[in-house]
Amino acid sequence: MRARYDGLAEWYEERFVAGSDTHQPGLLDLLGPGSGPCLDLGCGTGRNFETIRATGRGVVGVDCSPDQLRVARTRTDGPLMVADAARVPFADSSFDTVMAMWISTDVDDFGAVLREAARVLRVGGVLVVYGVHPCFNGPHVVYNSEDGSRLVHPSYRTPGWAQESPWWAEDGVRRRVGMRHLPLAEYLNAFLATGLTLEHFEEPGGYEVPHALAVRARRG
Secondary structure, three states: OOOOOOOOHHHHHHHHHOOOOOOOOOHHHHHOOOOOEEEEEOOOOOOOHHHHHHOOOEEEEEEOOHHHHHHHHHHOOOOEEEOEOOEOOOOOOOEEEEEEEOOOOOOOOHHHHHHHHHHHEEEEEEEEEEEEOOOOOOOOEEEOOOOOOEEEOHHHHOOEEEOOOOOOOOOOHHHHHOEEEOOHHHHHHHHHOOOOEEEEEEOOOOOOOOOEEEEEEEOO
C-alpha cells in the first residue's frame, strides 16, 4: 500500500527542511547527551539525524515511506528501513533511546506506536516524542497569520482522521495528507498506558500560542 508521504519527499524538503534551523527548538535538551543507537520512528527525510548525532548517539531510522527514506539516505550511512512504527522489526530492549518527531497526527494508532517504543527501550532508556500540540494545532484550529492568534472550534473534542478542513492552507502538508486528531487527554493517556515514567513536558518556543508539545519519558 502506498504510504501517504510517498511522492512528497522533494516538496517536503523544500517546504520544511531547506534553510531551516539545524536543531528544532528544545530537542537537544530533551534528548540530552547519550551514546549508542537512537531509533528515530517516522524519520522521514532525516531532518533530525544531525541532532541525534550531536548528542553522541548513532542513527537508526524507520519510516513507512520509501520515498522519504530515499532522501534520508543522503544524511546517514546508518541503518534505514521501511516499517510501520507500531510494529518495528527489533527485539525487546534493543535501544537506549527512541525518538518520534511529528508523527502523532500521521499514524492510525498513536498508543500502539508508544507501546512499541516502550517495548524496544532498555531499562533506563529514554523516549522523546515531539509533535503537534493537540489543543492548538489540528482540524479544529484556524490560524491568524497577522497576529499569531488561533481560533479553536468546538470540534476539538472529536478525535479521528480528517482529510479536509476549510481553513487548511492550499499548499500545506495537511491538504496533501490529512491528519489524525487526538484531544489532549487521549494523547497523554497514551503515554500513561506504556508504563513509562513521564519526566518532562515542554511547549517548544517559536510561537506565542504553542504549536508543538514535547514529552520525555523513561523506562524504569
